[in-house]
Amino acid sequence: MRVLVVEDEKGLAAGLKRGLEAEGFAVDVALDGTDGLWMAREQIYDAIVLDIMLPGVNGFKVCSTLREEGVWSPILMLTAKDGELDEAEALDSGADDYLVKPFSYVVLLARLRALMRRSASERPAVLEAGDLRLDPAGRRCWRGEEEVSLTAREFSLLEFLMRRKGEVSSKADILAHVWDYDFEGDPNIVEVYVKHLREKLDRPFNRNSVQTVRGSGYRLDDKGG
Amino acid sequence: MRVLVVEDEKGLAAGLKRGLEAEGFAVDVALDGTDGLWMAREQIYDAIVLDIMLPGVNGFKVCSTLREEGVWSPILMLTAKDGELDEAEALDSGADDYLVKPFSYVVLLARLRALMRRSASERPAVLEAGDLRLDPAGRRCWRGEEEVSLTAREFSLLEFLMRRKGEVSSKADILAHVWDYDFEGDPNIVEVYVKHLREKLDRPFNRNSVQTVRGSGYRLDDKGG
DNA sequence: CAAGCCGTTCAGCCGGCTTTCAGCACCCAT
DNA sequence: ATGGGTGCTGAAAGCCGGCTGAACGGCTTG
Numbered sequence: 001m002r003v004l005v006v007e008d009e010k011g012l013a014a015g016l017k018r019g020l021e022a023e024g025f026a027v028d029v030a031l032d033g034t035d036g037l038w039m040a041r042e043q044i045y046d047a048i049v050l051d052i053m054l055p056g057v058n059g060f061k062v063c064s065t066l067r068e069e070g071v072w073s074p075i076l077m078l079t080a081k082d083g084e085l086d087e088a089e090a091l092d093s094g095a096d097d098y099l100v101k102p103f104s105y106v107v108l109l110a111r112l113r114a115l116m117r118r119s120a121s122e123r124p125a126v127l128e129a130g131d132l133r134l135d136p137a138g139r140r141c142w143r144g145e146e147e148v149s150l151t152a153r154e155f156s157l158l159e160f161l162m163r164r165k166g167e168v169s170s171k172a173d174i175l176a177h178v179w180d181y182d183f184e185g186d187p188n189i190v191e192v193y194v195k196h197l198r199e200k201l202d203r204p205f206n207r208n209s210v211q212t213v214r215g216s217g218y219r220l221d222d223k224g225g
Numbered sequence: 226m227r228v229l230v231v232e233d234e235k236g237l238a239a240g241l242k243r244g245l246e247a248e249g250f251a252v253d254v255a256l257d258g259t260d261g262l263w264m265a266r267e268q269i270y271d272a273i274v275l276d277i278m279l280p281g282v283n284g285f286k287v288c289s290t291l292r293e294e295g296v297w298s299p300i301l302m303l304t305a306k307d308g309e310l311d312e313a314e315a316l317d318s319g320a321d322d323y324l325v326k327p328f329s330y331v332v333l334l335a336r337l338r339a340l341m342r343r344s345a346s347e348r349p350a351v352l353e354a355g356d357l358r359l360d361p362a363g364r365r366c367w368r369g370e371e372e373v374s375l376t377a378r379e380f381s382l383l384e385f386l387m388r389r390k391g392e393v394s395s396k397a398d399i400l401a402h403v404w405d406y407d408f409e410g411d412p413n414i415v416e417v418y419v420k421h422l423r424e425k426l427d428r429p430f431n432r433n434s435v436q437t438v439r440g441s442g443y444r445l446d447d448k449g450g
Numbered sequence: 451c452a453a454g455c456c457g458t459t460c461a462g463c464c465g466g467c468t469t470t471c472a473g474c475a476c477c478c479a480t
Numbered sequence: 481a482t483g484g485g486t487g488c489t490g491a492a493a494g495c496c497g498g499c500t501g502a503a504c505g506g507c508t509t510g
Contacts, residue, residue, distance in 0.1 A: 096339070097322065114321075151456060167362040186459060191498060193457090213364045214467075214497065215377030376467060411470060416487060418468095439477075439486070 001116065002026040004045045006036035006062065007078070008054055016049065019105055020112075033057030040066055045073045047116050049108075050095070052079050060093045067094035074115040078103070127162040130224020132201065132209060134162055143207075143224075148200050153178070157193050158201075161210065161220040170217040194218055226341065227251040229270045231261030231287065232303070233279055241274065241333075258282030265291055269298065272341050274333075275320070276303045285318045292319035299340040301333075352387040355449020357426065357434060359387055368432075368449075373425050378403070382418050383426075386435065386445040395442040419443060426450075 003025045007013040010031070017027045028045075030036035033056040040048060040062075048066075052059035063075055077098040096115055099108060127134045131144045136159055141148045150158065156178045161169060171190045175183050178190075197210055202225060209225030210218055228250045232238040235256070242252045253270075255261035258281040265273060265287075273291075277284035288300055302323040321340055324333060352359040356369045361384055366373045375383065381403045386394060396415050400408050422435055427450060434450030435443055 153457070168364045188460080188498090189458060192459090192500090195499070212498070216364050219363060378468070413471085413487090414469060417470090417489085420488070437487070 001046045002028070002044075003112070004028050004030065004036065004039055004048045004073075006030045006033065006048065006054065006059070007051045008032055009051075016108075019109075023109065033059065033062045037062050037065060040073070047112055048073050048075045049112070050075055050077050052077060060089060063095050064093040076108075076111055076115060127159065129162055129165045129209065129220055129222060132162075132224035134158060141201075143201055143205055150200065151196075153193055154196050154200070157190075158197055158220075161218065165220040166222040168213045168217045168219045173217065190218075226271045227253070227268070228337070229253050229255065229261065229264055229273045229298075231255045231258065231265075231273065231279065231284070232276045233257055234276075244334075245337075258284065258287045262287050262290060265296055265298070271298065272337055273298050273300045274303065274337070275300055276305075278305050288320050289318040301336055301340060352384065353449075354387055354390045354434065354445055354447060357387070357449035359384060366426075368426055368430050375425065376421075378418055379421050379425070382415075383422055383445075386443065390445045391447045393438045393442045393444045398442065415443075 001024065003020055005013055005016050005020070005027060007016065007029070008031050013029050013031065017029055020027045028039060030039050033054040035056075036048075036050065036054070037057060050059045050062060054062070057065075059077055063077065066073075066075070074096045075094065077095040078101055079098055080101050097111055099111060127136065133142045134155075135141070139155060141150050141155065141158065157174065160174060160178050171187050174190050175187060179185075194210055194212075202208055202210065207225035209221045211221060211225075213219055228245055230238055230241050230245075230252060232241065232254070233256050238254050238256065242254055245252045250271075253264060255264050258279040260281075261273075261275065261279070262282060275284045275287060279287070282290075284302055288302065291298075291300070299321045300319065302320040303326055304323055305326050322336055324336060352361065358367045359380075360366070364380060366375050366380065366383065382399065385399060385403050396412050399415050400412060404410075404414070419435055419437075426432065427434055432450035434446045436446060438444055
C-alpha cells in the first residue's frame, strides 16, 4: 500500500508521513505540485493525498491533469478554507473525496482506508472480458486457458481498451493515454497495434474482440468477441 | 436515476425531493429507518441519502444492515453534529461518503453525482424510445433484442433525434448539429439519411419511428414507432 | 559483434461512407 | 385541374478512413 502525499507545509507533510508509515503504508512526499505530478505519473499509488494550495501547480490542476492522463488512483484533497466552492470544485476536478483543514488524524485515516477499500473493490486485480483475462500487476494475459504474450505497448493498449470495454475509444484518446500525452507522431500507429492485438488475441482463436467503429475509434467487446 | 432519501425532518425531506427531481432524478422518501430499510430492500436505487438521527432504526444501523444484506447502492450519510466520531463511524458502517448538516444543496448534488459516477458500472447513458435503444458511449444501437449497425452519420442523426424525441427538429437544426454548423451543401442530405434510418430501423420491423412533419422537420416517436 | 525484437514510419490499397443529382410522388393553394 | 413547393428515392462518383506489408533504427541479449 503506497501513498503519495503532496503537501508544501513541511511540518504537516512530515507528520503525515510518520503517521501513515506507522500504520504500515509506504509513503512518498512531494513538496509542490510539479513534483507531485511527476511522481504520480512515475508509479501507481494506492492513494494520493493532495493539498489544494500548492506552489507551482495547484491541487485542482494536478488532479484534473492526472485524471486526463489516465491515473485513477483514489485522490483525497485537503482544502484550507471551508468554502463550498472548493469542495464542489475538488470533486469536479476528479478527486474522490476531500477533507477540510484542520482535520484530525483519525478522520484522515478513516477516509483514506474507505477510499482504498472502495477502489480495491472497483478495480479487481484481474481485468476480464469474456474469456479474455489480463493481469495488470503481473503483466500477463490469457485467452481462455492459453496464455498470450504481449509486448509492452500491446499490453498497455489492451489494458486501456479493457478498462473501457464496451465503450468506443477514439484514436486521439488512445494516443493520449497509451502513448505520451504529447505524442506527435503518426496516429496510424494505433492501427498498427490494433492489428497486432488482433493477430495475437483474435485470429488464432477465430474471434473478434477488437472492433473498429469507423469514424469513431475502437471498442473492445464486452464478451471478448 | 432513482434516489432514496431517508430523512425524518419533513421540511428537509420535501426540499430534497423537489430539488433532486428538478435535476431529473426519480426520488422516493422514507420518513424513518424502518421504512428506509424496507424500501431499499425492495428496489435497487442508484444512490441513498441517509440521515443518522432517525426514529426507529438509526442511520448507522440501516447502513450496516443493508451492507450485510448485500445492498451495494452508494450511500451518502447526513450527520447532524460534526463530531469526528460520527464521521468515522459513518464510513465504518459502510457508507460511501457523508455530509455534515447544515449542508448546501450544491455540495450535496456534487457529492451525489460523484458517488454515482464512481459506482456507474452500468452506463445509464443509454437513450431509449420504446424498444429502440442507443448507447452513445459504445456507439451501438438496438431495435428490441436485435442490434442494428449504423454508420457514423446515421448514428449522429439518430442520437440527435433521440435526444429530442417527441419534438420536431427542423432540417436546419439537424444540419447545424449533426453536420458542421457551417455546412454549405445540399440540405437534401438530411432526407437521404432519414431514409437510411428508416430502412434500418423501421422497414425491417414494420415500424414508423421517424416521422415527417411536412413543412417543419422530423420527429422521433416517443415510443419508437 | 551479431541477432533479434520492438516501436515506429510510410505508401499503397480497398471498401464503403458521404454527398450529389435528377427524376418522381405527393400535398396544398390558386 | 394545374402548378409550385416539399419530400422521397435510386444510382453514381469521389473521397476518406482504416488495413496491410515492408522497411528502418534503436535497444537489448546472447
